[in-house]
Amino acid sequence: MMNNPLPQNFTQCLEYYLINLLAKGYSQATVDLKQQILETFFDWLKIQAIFDLDRVNVSVLDTYLENLRSHRKKLSNLPLAQTTIRTRATTVKIFLRGLYTKGIIESNECEKFELPKAGKALPKSILSIQDVLAIIKQVPTHTIKGIRDRAIIECFYASGIRRNELVNLKLEDFDFSARQIKIVNGKGGHDRFVPIGKTAILWIRKYLRDARPYFAHIGSGHTLFLGNNGKKFLPGALTSLMSKYIKRANLNKFGSCHQYRHAAATHMMDNDADIRHVQEFLGHSSISTTQVYVHISKARLQKVYKKSHPRAD
Missing domain, CATH: 1.10.443.10 (Intergrase catalytic core)
Known part of the structure; x- marks a missing residue:
């Protein structure tokens, strides 16, 4: 069984979290998606000079949400769909909740973070x-x-x-x-x-x-x-x-x-x-x-x- 990782070690925290998801019966595809989302979030944290998950608070997540809203896809230059933004924000919030439950981070102020609305966006540009x-x-x-x-x-x-x-x-x-x-x-x-x-x-x-x-x-x-x-x-x-x-x-x-x-x-x-x-x-x-x-x-x-x-x- 893995020892609890330090909140400064993003890679070990992620590995610990993903192993727990697999143990709970999540499919490999779901785990892979969460891994991709969280690795992207970690990359963004490093750009913000945040190297400790204990420093992630509501203000940080609000800024991250703004970053998702301003992001443009490489191929189409279109913004992310509202459902995609919500999925990414939800994944991060649940990840931090999991770390707090396991005693890896000291507090979980991010539980107060309000998720964006899912919206009812229709599929765009349907092929005829x-x-x-x-x-x-x-x-x-x-x-x-x-x-x-x-x-x-x-x-x-x-x-x-x-x-x-x-x-x-x-x-x-x-x-x-x-x-x-x-x-x-x-x-x-x-x-x-x-x-x-x-x-x-x-x-x-x-x-x-x-x-x-x-x-x-x-x-x-x-x-x-x-x-x-x-x-x-x-x-x-x-x-x-x-x-x-x-x-x-x-x-x-x-x-x-x-x-x-x-x-x-x-x-x-x-x-x-x-x-x-x-x-x-x-x-x-x-x-x-x-x-x-x-x-x-x-x-x-x-x-x-x-x-x-x-x-x-």
Whole structure:
């Protein structure tokens, strides 16, 4: 068992905290996200010449919050979403609470820190069906890498799965005869089956036949989609790869892997899919999360308006 780290040693405090999260049953993906957020927070603290977690108070967190609000993304120069800001601030607050509970920091004034409102931001720049087709045309499918990249895009759009879910897919998770994928230990630790369309299956078969053997080596294991090094994609590398094709399409829209998930859900709603089915498809634990796609489905709104409003015509 680890001894309590000193509050001046950020690395040891983080390691101690993450080990405790894993022991409590948090998924590796959740732990990895918290680690990324906290490491970014530590980097910011050092810029502020704060090298002791006992010195982090409400005033420090208020300044950090302002920093998050003024931050701009590198690729799009857009501000962070309100939900992202809240997630980062919440992660830091809960981390400090955990250290205080374990007796690592002497006080926890930061418990008084007021978190920003979560907001109800809608997904921005949803890809239309024509946008998805335009992006697909950017993929050089005459190359080995292009075949793989096309298969990944088709899989994302057809199944609506999350980035980490795709990264962790195994060869045995595909049932081609049933046209479905098994998602093992998805968000929240849940397993589920997701249907996948014929076009995606054709491209995944082509990838398995013509491209995967080119990347694969003894260390590849059963990982389905392999990076250039023959290993499982790093999440950041997959994000960069997918955003590259969206940028090439000159759509004036930004995003990466999650864009296809938003698009799949919105297009299903546009075509009168039942919200409960979309919820199951996306793997949402709460239907309130899926409800956002009702609001952004402009086609559905038009249908309902024309059918129900007496002055529609």
